[in-house]
Each structure stands twice: as C-alpha cells, then as structure tokens.
Amino acid sequence: MVCLIGRWVNYRPQPDAVPNLRRRARSYKEIRMSAHFDIAAIGNAIVDVIAPAGEAFLAEHALTKGSMMLIDEGRARALYAKMAPGIETSGGSAGNTVAGVASLGGRAAYIGKVADDQLGEVFAHDMRAIGAAFETAPLKGGAATGRCLVNVTPDGQRTMCTFLGAATELAAADVAPAVIEGAAIVYLEGYLFDPPEARRAFAKAAGLARASGRMIALSLSDSFVVERHRKGLLEFIETEVDLLFANEAEICALFETSDFEAAAAAVRGRCRIAALTRSERGSVAVTKTEAHAVPAEPVDAVIDTTGAGDQYAAGFMFGLARGRPLADCARLGSLAAAEVISHYGPRPQVALADLAAARRLTPA
Amino acid sequence: MVCLIGRWVNYRPQPDAVPNLRRRARSYKEIRMSAHFDIAAIGNAIVDVIAPAGEAFLAEHALTKGSMMLIDEGRARALYAKMAPGIETSGGSAGNTVAGVASLGGRAAYIGKVADDQLGEVFAHDMRAIGAAFETAPLKGGAATGRCLVNVTPDGQRTMCTFLGAATELAAADVAPAVIEGAAIVYLEGYLFDPPEARRAFAKAAGLARASGRMIALSLSDSFVVERHRKGLLEFIETEVDLLFANEAEICALFETSDFEAAAAAVRGRCRIAALTRSERGSVAVTKTEAHAVPAEPVDAVIDTTGAGDQYAAGFMFGLARGRPLADCARLGSLAAAEVISHYGPRPQVALADLAAARRLTPA
Numbered sequence: 150m151v152c153l154i155g156r157w158v159n160y161r162p163q164p165d166a167v168p169n170l171r172r173r174a175r176s177y178k179e180i181r182m183s184a185h186f187d188i189a190a191i192g193n194a195i196v197d198v199i200a201p202a203g204e205a206f207l208a209e210h211a212l213t214k215g216s217m218m219l220i221d222e223g224r225a226r227a228l229y230a231k232m233a234p235g236i237e238t239s240g241g242s243a244g245n246t247v248a249g250v251a252s253l254g255g256r257a258a259y260i261g262k263v264a265d266d267q268l269g270e271v272f273a274h275d276m277r278a279i280g281a282a283f284e285t286a287p288l289k290g291g292a293a294t295g296r297c298l299v300n301v302t303p304d305g306q307r308t309m310c311t312f313l314g315a316a317t318e319l320a321a322a323d324v325a326p327a328v329i330e331g332a333a334i335v336y337l338e339g340y341l342f343d344p345p346e347a348r349r350a351f352a353k354a355a356g357l358a359r360a361s362g363r364m365i366a367l368s369l370s371d372s373f374v375v376e377r378h379r380k381g382l383l384e385f386i387e388t389e390v391d392l393l394f395a396n397e398a399e400i401c402a403l404f405e406t407s408d409f410e411a412a413a414a415a416v417r418g419r420c421r422i423a424a425l426t427r428s429e430r431g432s433v434a435v436t437k438t439e440a441h442a443v444p445a446e447p448v449d450a451v452i453d454t455t456g457a458g459d460q461y462a463a464g465f466m467f468g469l470a471r472g473r474p475l476a477d478c479a480r481l482g483s484l485a486a487a488e489v490i491s492h493y494g495p496r497p498q499v500a501l502a503d504l505a506a507a508r509r510l511t512p513a
Numbered sequence: 514m515v516c517l518i519g520r521w522v523n524y525r526p527q528p529d530a531v532p533n534l535r536r537r538a539r540s541y542k543e544i545r546m547s548a549h550f551d552i553a554a555i556g557n558a559i560v561d562v563i564a565p566a567g568e569a570f571l572a573e574h575a576l577t578k579g580s581m582m583l584i585d586e587g588r589a590r591a592l593y594a595k596m597a598p599g600i601e602t603s604g605g606s607a608g609n610t611v612a613g614v615a616s617l618g619g620r621a622a623y624i625g626k627v628a629d630d631q632l633g634e635v636f637a638h639d640m641r642a643i644g645a646a647f648e649t650a651p652l653k654g655g656a657a658t659g660r661c662l663v664n665v666t667p668d669g670q671r672t673m674c675t676f677l678g679a680a681t682e683l684a685a686a687d688v689a690p691a692v693i694e695g696a697a698i699v700y701l702e703g704y705l706f707d708p709p710e711a712r713r714a715f716a717k718a719a720g721l722a723r724a725s726g727r728m729i730a731l732s733l734s735d736s737f738v739v740e741r742h743r744k745g746l747l748e749f750i751e752t753e754v755d756l757l758f759a760n761e762a763e764i765c766a767l768f769e770t771s772d773f774e775a776a777a778a779a780v781r782g783r784c785r786i787a788a789l790t791r792s793e794r795g796s797v798a799v800t801k802t803e804a805h806a807v808p809a810e811p812v813d814a815v816i817d818t819t820g821a822g823d824q825y826a827a828g829f830m831f832g833l834a835r836g837r838p839l840a841d842c843a844r845l846g847s848l849a850a851a852e853v854i855s856h857y858g859p860r861p862q863v864a865l866a867d868l869a870a871a872r873r874l875t876p877a
Contacts, residue, residue: 200642232642234638234639234860236600236602237601238601239598248598266631274594493862
C-alpha cells in the first residue's frame, strides 16, 4: 500500500489558458479542512424503473446488454409498455454515488434537475432522506422527471434506456458556487456530455472547482458515451481531471483498443489517478508511477449490477476525501459495489459505514 | 385432505331480500367452465413507498406496528419527509393478490381507481404487465394516486400509513358487470369499507356476483378496519361471503376476543370457508364441519412482511378456483406468502407457478 495523498499534497495543476481565474491548488489538508462536503456531484437526475427481462427481450428491442441508450419520450412509453412489472427508485449515476457517500458516513451534495412532479418529489425526498444537500430548483411546466428503464437479465446485467426529460434542462445557473467550492472532490458524470445545456453546467462546475483548488473527478459513464464524445472527453481529462473512473469497456473505448492493459497504460499520466473497474476481476488504481490492483469483494449472488460503478466511485472518493491510501480507496469501492449488486436497485440498502467498519476501512 | 369442492357444488345461497335479482347458484363445474377469470378483485389502488425504519420511528410518530392507518395528504407529506429513502412499487391489497394469481398462472382482473398521474401510470403498467385485466378509467383533475407509506422494521414487520387519494373515488359505475360475472371468485378487500363511495362499489360487486352465482371472497384487511366496521362486516359476512380471509388479530377483533380458538370457532358456519392465517404458525382453513391446519412455509429470513396476507389469499383462491382440496389451497397460500416476505415489496419477484410446480401443487 502506497499512500498517494502525500504526492497529491504537492500536486499543482498546470497553468491553463485563463491562469488568472485559478487560485493556487490547495494542499490535501487545506482542502479537507476547508470543505463542507466530502463530495459534490453533478449529474442527470433520473428515477429508475427496474424490471427483470429475458435475453430475448433485449434482442427483440435491439438493446445492447450492459449499455445505456438515450431514448425519446415516445420510445420510452413504447418500451415501458412491454416491460415486466418493476420497482421505481431514485437513480442517476452521480445521484447513486452521492447516496453511497452518505451511506458511508460522508457529507455529500448533489446538483441535478428533476421536474415538479411525483417522480421529482421521490427523487428529492430520497436525496434529502439520506442526508445529502440537494437544492436544485425543480423544472416547472416543462418535461417530466427523467427516467431510466432498466432491464435486468438473469445474469444480473442491466441494460438501460434513458429518457432524460427534465434532466436536460440542468443549466449553468443551477451550479451553485458555494456547493462546488465547499467540496473536497467535485464529481462529474460523463452522461452530462449528452445534453448541451448540462454540458455548460459541467464546464462551469469544472471551472469553479479548478479555480478554488478542488479536486475534479469524472466518470466515463458508458462506452457509448465515450464513442459519442471521445475527443471532448479526452481533452477534458487531460486538462481538468484529477481522478478518472472507467470500467473496462469504457477505458478501452476511450483509447480505441480492445486490450485493457494497453488502455490502462495509455491513461497513466493523462490524469492524476485513474480507477479502472473490471467487474468480477476487481479494480486497478493507476497513477503515472504506481498501480494498485484490488480484487472484487465476493458476493453470494449477483442480482442486479445497476449502480455497481456508481457505488465503487462512492467508496473510492470517500476514502480519498478522508485521506486513505489508494489501495484502501479501491477496497472501499469494491465493498460498496458488492453491496449494491446483491439486490435490486442502484443504491445501498444497508449502512455502508457499518460494512466499512467491519473491515476496518473506516476513514477518519 | 378433504375436498371441499364436492360440498360446494351443492351449495345454494340463502334467499335474501331481493330474491328476484338472484339466479340459482351455479355448481363449481359450471362456474369454472363459464369463467373468463379465476379471480376478479376490487380494491383501493395504491402505490407503496417502502422504506426501512427503526422501532423509535414508530414510537415517535405514534404508529401501531403491523397496522394500517388512514392519513390525509398533509400528514402523508409530513410523514414522508421523515422517512428513510425507499422504493416505490405498485401495491394495494387486492392488487397484490391479483399479481399473485397472475404469477401462479391464473387469469385475473382488477378494479380500482388511480389518478391520471405518474404513479397511476406505474400502477396500471404493472397490472397489465403481469397479464391482469385492468380497465378502470383513471381519475382526472382530482386527487393524486393513493399511496401507502410502508415503514419496515428490522423484524420484517410492516406498518402502513395510507393516503387513499384517487382510490376513494372508486364508484359503483366503475364495477364492470362483465368482469364480475366472468370470474370464478370475486374478491373484495375489507379496506373498501372505509371510503363511502367505494363501499357502494363493493355492494354492487357483491350483488352482481351473487346474482350470477359467483363465489364471493372477502379479506378483513386490518384489525382497525374491523374495529371501525365490525357490525357492517359481520352482517356482510353472514349474508354474502362464501370465503373469508383474516389473520389472527383480525378474526379476534371481529369477535371481540383475544382467544384465537374462540374466534375460529365463532366464524365456523357464518360463511362457507374461513381461511385464518397465523404468521409463522401457519394457517387453518375451517368450514362448519372441517378444519385443516397447514404449517407456514419456511423462509431463510423474513425481510418485509408487506403483502404476506395478500399472497396467501392469491394462492388459496387460485387453488380453489382450479378445484384443489382445501388443504392444498392453504399450502398454495403459504407458498406464495413465503416468497413475498423474503424480499422488499408486496408482489412476487419470481414466478409462483414455478414454485408451485416444484411442490406438485400446480392446479389444472
């Protein structure tokens, strides 16, 4: 176990085109002492509709297993009509991560757009009920709260079709500077690259984070997102991102290779830390000079992998925000992911803080 | 095992005040041959919001564990704001029973009132997705879809607070004669005794069922419902009900005793069959002359008892509608109840037909 934090203390961002907007990057200790939140996350606020499905269902509806596809309202209605009975639960990648951080005992804030409707109320309730700060004003008189139709096959894999709805209206004005500037790590989901307005919010958050010396974390979200926005994502990673999350398919898509080792080698040095997840093969956290492989946490049965990556990010970032060595961050990620794949739904059903304590992984 | 069906074949209802409205009660075989549905159920259409809660939460909000309390919208909002994050899922007692019958491979129809809103859409989707007929027109411009706030304590017990919303607007006009007259068993939930308009729908359904020689089943629903409507329920049971479902608390409340054996003795002969459930002590099906005790189906861990009684009724009625002996009906009920208490949510997550087949309990 090598502690990366010591290195990060001395980390100074490279100057960019607008150096005057940047303050000196703070030391880790400075960041931690000055942060109201461990994590502030920005994402597409989405309610999940989760139902079991057979392989034939995916084939019939031309869905690629394990992926996320954007659909419009008409397609969402048609697909929903064909789905099995399900449960509804607050989701959204970064929202799930915030729930995980809160479950670990962390202080988290969320920025995302729901509508002024029943599912929007559910989303806001769940966010506040876990103790997360969520003050984004709901959209009135526009699209409905976004929803993600999640079809879970018997192997536990989830295939997602998302109608973004109100989430696309997340605007730069929704990015509250106090939230961004008050967080040790600012976490952005790659899905935000899809809606143009949200992308502006994304850019504003990154700018504020950089200017206030906060750490910027990014999740690649989905290999199709990477295909759609490869150039923009690469540029953003190289210029702004301190901590990158990607699964095997995503990192391979980013570097247009089918060889994980090649992709992992390619990402090293492009950002401070890359945390790469490999399902049952665990994860590897790499920096320019180090690599820490951590095995997956064993589970009795994989029921539904929805939220696995989100919870991994929650565990990893909570560890990092609290000064744990990188390998422990990865272990916290694995622990959180294992909990969420052992039941339906993308958020923890038990207090992750208790699981972490049992493993002596509780950060200070 | 004694087959009750033989006796029921010869069952003729007593004449009532309006004998001209009644046709001759059909034989069991006649009923079965002429029925489009095994079960037609009428109930309060409700979406459940299910969340874990501690014992202290119940005490703080003056909730009686295991009961159902009616609350208004204001109280629902206030209570929801205090609840833990949860999942939303279609519920409603009779709706859950219909889902269970469909999961067993039965043909089922449902009558109940949702609003023209997101949760109403979810309810209707889930009903149709399981293959049940559900044609009740949604309420427009009125109250929102009813919801039940279900707080699940660590012992798996559920405590429910229901805001009926649109469900109270279920009217006699919503009771489609073709549905009632086309079902082998017409199932009514005792909760319908609460909203005055729904009670008229209830009376109409009972009248239609009786007039067309259908079997009438009733669930007592909740001991507080029994306290509120004891006289009306007793009268209805004695004059109209063929098959009564009650748990220990409910049957004891009905006969104002704390002695289950006394209550079970009191109900015998007041209706054709009474199926009395006793949680982990199993159930007993009694008629005037017979009693069949069946043990509870063992489960690894009781997670959430929401829907246990509803699924018991589903198994029992499906067995009865398909001509199984009473003890097998009770076994089917236990099997269905065991599945639903082993996870969060009031409806089956696996095909009950498969579980029944594995036990050789599959009706023809």
